[in-house]
Amino acid sequence: GAGVSQSPSNKVTEKGKDVELRCDPISGHTALYWYRQSLGQGLEFLIYFQGNSAPDKSGLPSDRFSAERTGGSVSTLTIQRTQQEDSAVYLCASSLRFSPRGLFFGEGSRLTVL
Amino acid sequence: AQSVSQHNHHVILSEAASLELGCNYSYGGTVNLFWYVQYPGQHLQLLLKYFSGDPLVKGIKGFEAEFIKSKFSFNLRKPSVQWSDTAEYFCAVNARNAGNNRKLIWGLGTSLAVNP
Numbered sequence: 001g002a003g004v005s006q007s008p009s010n011k012v013t014e015k016g017k018d019v020e021l022r023c024d025p026i027s028g029h030t031a032l033y034w035y036r037q038s039l040g041q042g043l044e045f046l047i048y049f050q051g052n053s054a055p056d057k058s059g060l061p062s063d064r065f066s067a068e069r070t071g072g073s074v075s076t077l078t079i080q081r082t083q084q085e086d087s088a089v090y091l092c093a094s095s096l097r098f099s100p101r102g103l104f105f106g107e108g109s110r111l112t113v114l
Numbered sequence: 115a116q117s118v119s120q121h122n123h124h125v126i127l128s129e130a131a132s133l134e135l136g137c138n139y140s141y142g143g144t145v146n147l148f149w150y151v152q153y154p155g156q157h158l159q160l161l162l163k164y165f166s167g168d169p170l171v172k173g174i175k176g177f178e179a180e181f182i183k184s185k186f187s188f189n190l191r192k193p194s195v196q197w198s199d200t201a202e203y204f205c206a207v208n209a210r211n212a213g214n215n216r217k218l219i220w221g222l223g224t225s226l227a228v229n230p
């Protein structure tokens with residue numbers, strides 16, 4: 001597709017379950033980011049991938065969170081043993097290399113942990 | 115620490131009113147400045163950006179923003195809003211030498227509601 005695609009758009013899960021969120025970036029974009037948008041909070045950086053370099057995981061809030069990017073394209077964000085405070089919209093964005101010229105965001109995956 | 119402050123959390127206007135959303139940042143060096151918009155049910159998209167040159171930046175849909183270095187501000191303006199401008203607006207800043215967008219610092223956002 002022409003834009004950043006995320007799935008699922010909505011996910012409701014029970015506390016303690018694992019969830020996987022998927023991001024398909026714009027073709028040719030080597031940089032991929034995951035952000036979290038919680039109610040009343042600004043966008044929170046989670047993790048950044050750039051090409052074959054080691055990802056910047058400095059924003060991941062706990063070891064329950066992990067992400068991978070296979071083949072330099074699709075990325076999966078995994079949250080293990082979900083907690084209610086994990087409820088948020090998880091946004092994926094991509095851009096060309098080290099470009100500060102703006103990110104292209106997906107529509108997000110809304111996660112609700114009951 | 116670097117931070118971005120958006121002064122108005124919720125703004126309600128009538129159509130044709132003028133809009134100004136405040137954004138101040140704290141960083142002593144050279145910065146890139148952005149405004150992003152998120153319409154209801156849609157993804158975030160870039161509204162306008164400033165890197166260098168003319169401090170008055172024009173964006174899409176009639177929006178503009180002015181970078182005032184002495185005030186560390188990058189306020190968003192529109193002379194006459196429309197109902198379709200109802201959205202959430204985010205200001206973001208990164209240090210010019212950050213090299214990549216992981217150093218983007220985001221404001222909390224301003225929710226704008228325009229009444230027809």
